[in-house]
Amino acid sequence: MADSASQLSVELLGEPAMLAFAADLAAVLEQALAEQTRHGAVAQAAIIALQGNLGVGKTTLSRGILHGLGHSGAVKSPTYTLVELYQLALGTVCHFDFYRLMDPEELEYMGFRDYLVDARLCLIEWPERGRGFLPDPDITIDIIQAGEGRMLTLQAGSSAGGQILLALNQGYGQLK
Ligand SMILES: Nc1ncnc2c1ncn2[C@@H]1O[C@H](COP(=O)(O)OP(=O)(O)OP(=O)(O)O)[C@@H](O)[C@H]1O
């Protein structure tokens, strides 16, 4: 039996459906990261890249993931601050938005590598603007408009990512 999946697609109509999916993703993610930690030292944060046009739902999905991971307050879009940090049960979660980066090299100046080492999970909006300085994400999520709703395509970029998609697939979408 396969123990990972490379891709998963799901159509979500409305913000509540988006937040419910985010909660499921958070639950699977939390379990997978805890499992990893049990198996020894983790060198760097897991990375989830969130791609899609302006206003398509990247921050909404991030907010749902953060709430699912136990954050109870507001989730501010990191568009202006570049990064917002959350201290949660699983460790530090960094929520980045690279929209305003002029050059991927700015990530070097801001100490992006240190965030990666210190955090357990990074959620990154507009990852394409950090190209060259961003390691391969464990999961890339593409969000596109689909009528009144959104179509999400999740792509695994590591074996950990693949295991997470396989676990998620039990409730959602088409697996490839
Ligand atoms: N599945 C969905 N179906 C319909 N509407 C949705 C869905 N998910 C989110 N939305 C709505 O889409 C909008 C998304 O805004 P959001 O700030 O999350 O976008 P974003 O991708 O982070 O934008 P930006 O690129 O500016 O950071 C919100 O108004 C939200 O209610």
Ligand SMILES: [Mg+2]
């Ligand atoms: Mg956003």
